[in-house]
Amino acid sequence: MSSSSAQHWDPAQYAENARFVSDLGMPVVELLSPKPGERILDLGCGDGALTLKLAKLGCKVVGVDSSPEMVAAAKSLGLNAQVMDGHTLPFINEFDAVFSNAALHWMKHPKDVIAGVWRALKPGGRFVGEFGGCGNVAAIVTAIESALSSRGVTVANPWFFPRPEEYRGLLEAMGFAIEIMALIPRPTPLPGDVGGWLETFAQPYTSALPGTEKRGFISEVVETLRPMLCDANGNWHADYVRLRFSATKPQAAP
Numbered sequence: 001m002s003s004s005s006a007q008h009w010d011p012a013q014y015a016e017n018a019r020f021v022s023d024l025g026m027p028v029v030e031l032l033s034p035k036p037g038e039r040i041l042d043l044g045c046g047d048g049a050l051t052l053k054l055a056k057l058g059c060k061v062v063g064v065d066s067s068p069e070m071v072a073a074a075k076s077l078g079l080n081a082q083v084m085d086g087h088t089l090p091f092i093n094e095f096d097a098v099f100s101n102a103a104l105h106w107m108k109h110p111k112d113v114i115a116g117v118w119r120a121l122k123p124g125g126r127f128v129g130e131f132g133g134c135g136n137v138a139a140i141v142t143a144i145e146s147a148l149s150s151r152g153v154t155v156a157n158p159w160f161f162p163r164p165e166e167y168r169g170l171l172e173a174m175g176f177a178i179e180i181m182a183l184i185p186r187p188t189p190l191p192g193d194v195g196g197w198l199e200t201f202a203q204p205y206t207s208a209l210p211g212t213e214k215r216g217f218i219s220e221v222v223e224t225l226r227p228m229l230c231d232a233n234g235n236w237h238a239d240y241v242r243l244r245f246s247a248t249k250p251q252a253a254p
């Protein structure tokens with residue numbers, strides 16, 4: 001799912017701490033409106049949970065992801081999945097749609113990604129997806145960066161969370177026609193405390209620390225976030241803001 005070398009994906013840990021990612025991806029599948037027989041590229045397919053839904057709807061799906069572990073998990077579901085960097089997609093004019101859920105924020109060079117999606121699509125093909133937009137996990141990032149700073153450590157934000165106008169501009173510059181571009185605040189219930197989220201997703205930050213400091217660091221960030229992200233009943237949520245979009249490569253592409 002990630003293009004960051006500091007992030008490693010463990011399918012079992014992902015299933016425990018992040019199953020909500022694919023569970024909450026169904027509205028994006030509905031926006032895609034896949035038809036049986038369509039050839040679809042799932043960009044950043046992860047462990048293949050949504051790729052499988054598309055396959056069960058009768059689509060011919062190819063899943064790609066930069067994590068060999070996640071691709072192995074997707075393959076174990078019987079899916080066609082390949083290890084690939086989303087910045088260098090090699091497909092030419094072969095998909096009716098490119099779908100992406102909760103993956104594009106890991107790809108820090110969006111122009112390269114969009115150019116590859118454009119090449120991969122047939123004329124008239126759709127690019128439909130959702131990922132972290134401007135303001136996504138802002139409280140979490142602030143708490144992480146402040147705890148790192150107090151240890152004298154600085155790490156550049158590993159994620160791409162654009163404003164809607166910025167992403168619209170990038171897609172339009174490639175030639176896409178935009179149907180939907182919406183920033184959607186979506187506080188997202190977590191299966192445990194935010195420590196599980198940090199363990200699963202924040203490795204680009206935590207890997208900058210010596211292994212012996214990681215546990216204390218995560219506990220400190222959890223306590224900083226408790227007043228903001230944990231309710232009186234002990235239920236945690238992450239301060240997610242999604243950027244949802246639907247775009248089309250025109251029939252007569254420029």
Ligand code: BEZ
Pocket residue numbers: 102105131132136137159201240
């Ligand atoms: C997200 O889905 O918004 C997200 C996941 C991991 C890290 C950052 C953001």
